[in-house]
Every structure is written in C-alpha cells, then in structure tokens.
Amino acid sequence: MHSLPPLQTTTTFNRHIHNNPFLCSQFLLHEMLNSVDAQLSGAAALEPLSTSSRGRNSRAFDGTPLRDLIFECAQAVSRRDLDRSLGLLGYLASEVLHPEYGDSGERVGSYFTRALAHRVSRHIMASPSSSSSYASHSGLLNSLRIPDPPSQQQIHAAYLALNRVTPFLRFAHLTANQAIVEEMEGEEIVHLIDFEIMQGVQWPPLMQALAERTGGPPHLRLTGIGSSADILRQTGNRLADFARTLNLPFEFLPLVVGSVEQVTARMLSTREGEVVAVNCVLQLNRLLQRGPDMLKAFLEMIQTLRPKVFTLAEREANHNQHQFLDRFTEAYRHYEVLFESLEATLPPKSPDRLTVEEVWFGREIANIVSCDGSDWVERHERFEQWREIMASAGFHPLPPSTFALAQAKLLLRLHYPSEGYRLFEMNDCLLLGWQDQPLFTVSSWH
Template identity: 35%
Template structure:
C-alpha cells in the first residue's frame, strides 16, 4: 500500500437538523452524554444502541458532545431502527419485520437493502462489499460505510487474488473520499519518495512486456501513420506524450524498409514529468536514442523537444513547416486534459481545435475505454472497479503472483490512477477517461473526419496477441480497433484527418 500520513476520519454525526450546537471532544476524555431520544433513559435499550453505535463508528476515538439538550427527530429514530437491524445481524431481520408492522413500503425497501448488504458480507463477496460500501457513501450513510470499511480491511491484500489486490487500492480511495481528503492524499502520494528512476523505468517496462495494451496502442497508431505517409518524402510527427520514445522505434524501422527509400523524418516530442524522471533526464535522452537508431537504418532524422505541459502547448511550440506531411499522435494522453466540466478553458477541446488548425494528414487516438470523466462518485467507482479488475486479472495470468516485482508494478504504474479516480474531485482528478463514442463527438466538433485503418494493422496486432493469453480479444467496430480482456473493452484506437 501507499505510505502516507494516517488521515483522521470525522466520526459519524446525526443529520444537521437533529443536532443543536455541538463541539468535537475526544471519547476518552468525555464525561458528557451523547444525543439520545427524549424518552430513553441510561438503562433503556435505545440508549445502549446509541452508545454501542458510537463505539462502532468512532474510528478516531472521538465523538460529538451535545450541548443543547435533547435532539430527537423522526430522521434520528429511523436511523436507530437501521442501527438495530445492523447490530442484530441477518438472522434477526425477520424478527424486526414481525415486530414493527408499522413499517411503510419505503422502510421495507430500506430493510431489504440492509439485508442484501449484510448477506454479501456474510458471503465475503469482496466485489459486492466494495460496491455496497461505495453505495453507502454515495447515499451519505457514513455509519454503514465505516462499518464496512473495517470488514473490508480484513479482506483485501496487495499479494492476494486480483480482486483482493485491486480491492486494497479501491479501499484506499474510499477512505480518502470519505474523509474528504482525497486530493491531499493523492498529493502526498506524489510527494512520497519515488523509487529510483532506474527502478521505475524497470516497472514500466515490465508492465509494457506482460500486457499488450501499450503495444496494441502504439502498433495501431504507427500503422495508421505509415499508411497515411506511404508516399510522402518529408514527415513531421508530433507526439503529445513521447515518454521513452519507444513507440517510434518500429516506425523508423518500417520507414527504412519502404520501397523507394525512407522519408526525412522529424519528430516533435512533448515532455511528461513522470517519464522524465523514469528516464533519468530530459528529452535530449529520447532524441539522442532515436537519432542513433535512425542513423543505423539510414533514415534522415531530426528531433525537436518541447518541454512544456500538454495543456500549455501553443502552435508556435510545434515548429510546423511548409512542405511537411504532418501526423499528430495522442496515445494515452488526452484523458489527462481537463474539459468543460472542470474548467471554462476546456483544454481538451481547445487542444483538438488547435491541432485541426495545423491541417494534419492524420491524427491518431489511443485511449482507455472507460467512462469516469463526468460520472458521479458511485457509477465512477463501479466503472473503475470493473475496468481495473479486468486489468489486474490479465496481469495475474502473465506475471506470477510470487514475482518479486509484481507489487511494485501494480503500485507504481496502476494504483495511483485508481486512487485518483476514486478519491479526487475537480481539478485534482487528473485521470478522466471517456468512451470512444464521446471522443468521436469531440473530434467531430473540432472538424475532424474518421481516417480508415488499414487491414494490415488488424492482422499485425492479431499476430502480436498470439504471444499472450487467449483471453485477450481484438475487435474492429465502426472503423476503430478495440483490445479487451474477455468481455471487457480496455483500450480503443482510431485515426482522424
């Protein structure tokens, strides 16, 4: 798990309209009474329920002191009934229903919801428990959420089954979201001591090798670029997240073997701070590596570095020249751009309009096929769990569970994304994935039209997948390629002009 300061989680409080003036005091120092129904006495069952509930949910050894006398409301009495149901357990649910014939239909539905939740706990169904915890949070049922978190802590493990490993990071995100400290936790994770740059690069390389997701994205994008540039003599490629530059190795080799000789290639690489740390230096490292490769294959080559964040890129940074055929590559980068739901600047659509103004011959898009950008917390949680569950399962097939680097790979390459999606809101949530249908709409509004992918791309990727589990699947739909794990689409690739 991540190392970060333990976050204090505010104790469960009653609805605002049921509590008078309160002040926060430690439980172990408190000699005052807690909020109780008017009709209850220290010896009454209701008093015991409230006291026990306070102990159950006050994980930070604190509670609210009532300084305004009695605090009885109908909402509070309803909450007491729910507490009684939880504390008596699933075997007593029928007794509760028989005892209180005055429950209306809404109360019965709520009780059935409690029944489903508690039965899931008894089955130790981790997926259902995680969903139930997130649902309780989305409904502001903090008591139930905290109670389930205590159970979930006993069920997750960074060294267990795929869902147990993912569950550990999902739980981390839930705790951060519940304490309204998601942004600070995510920032603290980024400020924690990073592994040595060589180690981080090693983790990224392991993930690149054990799963075909990145290779699929790079190969499909390269295929579209090679097809569009097959008759061009001067080619300019703008890569908005060049990383280690590994995507362009195979394309340079392909251009070198082109009948009639290779074109003159110029690559403009835009920097990424994480990749800069992993490679141990600036973009000159990438440029020198690619220049050396191009020289080896007798390909005329030039490299242009742009060391600014993607959202700050302007046309003047890109050095577009007349007479060059322009290709623009968006591989796993656009989901980091804030859109209209985050900022009026809407860098996501602004960037697409800017690129269209450069008149590119082809633009490639590779993105994770997930819907978390504008989704509310609960559907966003379910989508994240479903998506990364498939990804963790695919890692489990290729990377043995006892592999000493597997935890490092998942922790440093995937877990922070999971925590960010679950725990952060607003501008602090930088992982904002959209389904390809939404990307189609954005590209269309920017003036782009689809660029058909070559059948050769499809066959090449199918050959690649023969080296991996047969549970991976490749589908071509509506001019785009989808790579999935079993029934779940994970990465989509397409091209535009």
C-alpha cells in the same frame, strides 16, 4: 462489435512476419527497453504497501463476499454516512490482502479500499465538525493511506513494465504506427509530433519501416513532448543513435511542458513542405478535467497544423461520470478485468505486475475514486464519445487497413499467446480487451 476472424493459414502468418518491419523489429525494441530499464532500475524501486492481513479470506462478515462489502462501503461513502463508512473500512483493513499476495479480486479490492479511505479522509478534513472523528480513527485511515506520488523515474519504469507485460501499449503503438506509415507513403519530409513521448519506445519500429520504404526513406523530424528535460534528452539520444544505424535522416526536437494543454502551435516549429502526423496515446482524456472549452481549444490548435493523420489511443471506459456511485461501479468493473488479465499472464509475485498495479493502475484508481473537481484527472471516455468529440472538431475517421488488423492479431500470437486477449472492430477503430470486455481503443483521424 465483434472479434476479428483468425488468420487463415500458417503460410500467410509467416509471410506477414517476414514482411512486417514492425514485428521484425521487436528484438531491437527489446534491446532498447533493457537499456532504459538499466537506467531507471535503481531509482524506481517500490516500497511494499502496508495493508495488514490476518490471512487469505475473500468473504466478509455474515458471509458477504468481499466485493459486495466494498460496494456497500462505496454506498456509505456516497451518502457521507461516516460511521458506517469507517466501520466497513475497519473490517476491510483487516481482510484485504497485500496486493503482492492476493488473487486478482483481492488485489483490486485493496486498491479500491484505499481509495475509499482517502475519499473519507477528504470528507472529514473538509468538515470542521468531523475533526474528532478523524482523531479517533486516524490510525485506521493512516493504515489505508495512499502512498506518496511516484517519482518521475518510477512512472517511467512503470510505463516500461506496462509495455513489457501487457499487449495494450504495444497494440496501441503498432496500430498507430501502421496508420502513420500508410498515410506518409511517398512523402519526403515527415514531422511527427508525439504528446508525452516517455522513453520513445513506440518509434524504433516506425523508423525502421520508413528506412526500408520503397523509393528511399523520408527526412523524419520528431517533436517529443514531455515534462522532464533530462528524460527527453536521453530519449532523443537513443532515437538518434538508432536512426544512424538505419541511415534514416532524422531530427529530434524536445519540447518541455508541464502538461499537454500548454502546447501551442508556435512551439511545434512546423516548416513549409513537411507533412505533419500527430500521435496522442492516453493523453487526451486528461484535458476533460479542464472542461469542454479546453479540449476544444486543443483540438483547434491541432487543426491549425493540418495533420495528414492524427492517431489517438484511449481507455475504453466511462470514468467521467459525476455521480460518484456510477463512476465507482464503472471503474471497479474496468480494473477488475485488467487485474484478471494480469493474473492470467504473470506469476503471483512478479515485480513487474506489482509495479504496473501500484504505480500505474493503483494511482488511477485512487484518482477516479477519491477525487472530485480539479483534482480529478483520470476521466476516461468510451470511443462513442471520442467519436462525437473528434467529429465536432472537424476530424474524420480513417478506417484501419486490412494489414493493420492482421498485424494486431499477429502481435497477440507472437508475444501474448493467452487466449483471453481479444480484438474487436467497431466504428472505424480497433479495440483490445480481455475476454468479452474491450479495454483499450486505437483510432486514426484526418
């Protein structure tokens, strides 16, 4: 695994910008994001977390660093040593800062402390003999309570904030779009199937690229899958309006389902003569909760569609380990780096940072650390594992093109100039990370 070389000349850099509809359409995408933000802002406001603090202090009793103390608490929780767990949580409750004010280490520590407290609460509630312990420590555990699940509006607002303040989603969208456009060259009818389309912000750049295609645009059918009929309707209307400005023949097909595993080939209404592209961004990992048979069945269903390209974006992390301490350690390292990247690129009191950390990353941390069994949904895997899974299902990798590599580098230069973000290339996929740690991966398959 190695970082990509920088582009060679300013002339080449400018030529790539001028000739690249994906990057040239960022202004249009910005306008769409502002429009969606205006619709969501009223319903998506967050209430501050309630963790108290006596002031900034990153060191625990006996001079132990706060991070080490959190790991010691995780070890006690793993042993189900209730007294030690509660004692450590009592100290952490007074020392871990509110995420809005602490540095990245203190903020990530706050979310992991809450997740550990929630795991202790679940252990206590599952054991009748521990009911007296819960009663005597209910104040502490309630003070570390994980906030109620976010509303659909809050989740969608957090998704937009994540897209706006970090390069990870735009990197995934840009790289996947390039693969789709390259594979659909010359095709007359394209059916794009997007699992969890959200607000559809991935697709305006691709639509513009198709509209400007030499030889004329194809007819684009877009099946947008999601859980909210109202949000799908709004997304479809925005994309249809945008398609009209491009003179791009376009159909939007909303598909409302509770979760991606409920989708069947019959629901997707494919037609003879069209060429299928499937897009799956940060969704496939959720099928791991259901076991290998469910994931196998889903990929077999995708195979029946005979897609010319299947684009896949996932976290580069192993949070699917059944040993709690292994999972906790991997998760802490992953989110510690993510929070460092946010701190390096956003002001301390940025509302976008708070939204992304609390609604997006915070709830992931809570699920990975505090849940087991069917409640444990966030089961990210590294690309090596996804490569084996995809190969066993009959898919073959499509190496990223030279142009895809160059435009990913351009994306970082144009919109996220921090020196900390780095691109990696490994085994026919592209990865984006912070410093030396890859965090997100994008790959294409056929």
